[in-house]
Each structure stands twice: as C-alpha cells, then as structure tokens.
Amino acid sequence: MSSFSVHVDSEFESIYNLVPKPEQKVVKPPMYKSRHNPLAPIPFSTNKGLGPNIGKLKNNADPIKFLRKSTPSKRNPLKPIENNFNYPAPKPLKAKVPSKDERPVVGLFTEKNFVTANAIEAILAVPRVPDASAPDYLKKEDFGKVPKYLGEVKQEIEQENEMIDAFVRKQMEAYEDTPELCDAMPEEERIVLIEKLKTKWDAVNKKYQVLCMHTLYEGHQKARKEAFEEEMNGIEADLEKLTSKGPLMISRG
Structure with missing residues (x-):
C-alpha cells in the first residue's frame, strides 16, 4: 500500500490557495471623544474673549497703515524728551603749522648790552620788605639748645x-x-712646616705644568689637572695660615 504526500513550499504556488477563504471583518475601536468642551475659553489665559478675533483686523483697519518704528500709539504715546545737556565751551585750538611759503624773520640784531642792563636794573631795584607775619626762629626759647x-x-x-x-x-x-685647650706652635716647627709645604707645592706644580703641555683628549687627564689645581690651592691656604702674624695655636689631643 503506497502513500501519497504533497510537499508545500512557500516559494511555489500551493494547492491550498485555490480553496476560497472566508472574509474577516475588521472591528474598529470606538472613536476617542474628549470630555472637555472644545468651544470653552482657555483657562488662565490673558486673551479671554478674544480667541475668535485673533488674526483678524478690528474696526476695519487698513492693513497698510500699521505702526512703524518710533510711531506713537494710543496706549504708549511718545513723551517729549527734556534736553538739559549743555555743551562745554570749546577749547582753544593750537596754532596752525606754518606753510611752506611762510619764512621766519632772520637777520635781526640788537645793540643792547645785557650785562650792563642787568647791572643797572639790580642797582635801581627796590629792596624787598620782609614779611612781618613770618616767625623769627632766632627768638625761640629753645634756640641753640x-x-x-x-x-x-x-x-x-x-x-x-x-x-x-x-x-x-x-x-x-x-x-x-x-682649662686651656690650645698650645702655641713653636717657631722652629712652623718654619720647618712652611719649607716642607713649599717643597710639596713645587713638586705638584711641576707635574701640573707638564700635564698642561699636552692636549687634553681624555677625561682622566682633565680629572688629574683639576686634582692638581685643588691640591695646590689647599697648600696655598695652609701657607697663608702659617705665615700670618701672631702666634699659631694648636688644639690639644
């Protein structure tokens, strides 16, 4: 006994589509109706009673004759402005720059002797009278004290x-x-110490002079040169202390 089966593929036409299907009625939901009256005035509005007139001309006004800038209206008429400002007096102008055609007066000489004139004026001048209201500091009580x-x-x-x-x-x-903590160095010992320091300074200076004859290419030669300089400076400082005037004190122990 054989069985027969029908393969239904969505990409091809199906035999079941030949069977008429019943029409389905679409049930619409009830229409929404607001519980508020649309004709009622808007609460808390500044234009109560003017709603129907918005966008319309009142009193048959001419649309061309509208208020322009700085035009007074019935509600806000323009008030006359009191101008109490007084312009200051003009400052005197500076003298104009002379033009290229104007020439200064040159070649004027005078025969007046200013030395003699000043001497005569000083001789004939009336001496000034001292001011009586000025205080005389020579008559003060504490003058000279x-x-x-x-x-x-x-x-x-x-x-x-x-x-x-x-x-x-x-x-x-x-x-x-x-108790005393220092003793004075004997003079003979100081002289010997000075001679030894001078001999040491000569030896270090000789090495330093030989090193300066060579060109310093390496870092160790530069370090030796700086070491010699530092050693000679220390010897010179010690010699300065030993050759100073006065006794040289040495601490005990």
Missing part, C-alpha cells in the same frame, strides 16, 4: 652699652675658669 629727645636717645644708648659690657665680662669670666 640740645633737643630733649636727643638726651633720651643718648641715655638709652648708654644703658645698652652697659648691658653689653656686663654680658661680655660675664662670658670672659666663664672662659677664664676653663
């Missing part, structure tokens, strides 16, 4: 000096009570 504040300043300076002397005296007393 030392001011009081200078005496106070001098007294303060003396008090400060006394305090400093007392402090130094106290420090010296405390230093005298302590």
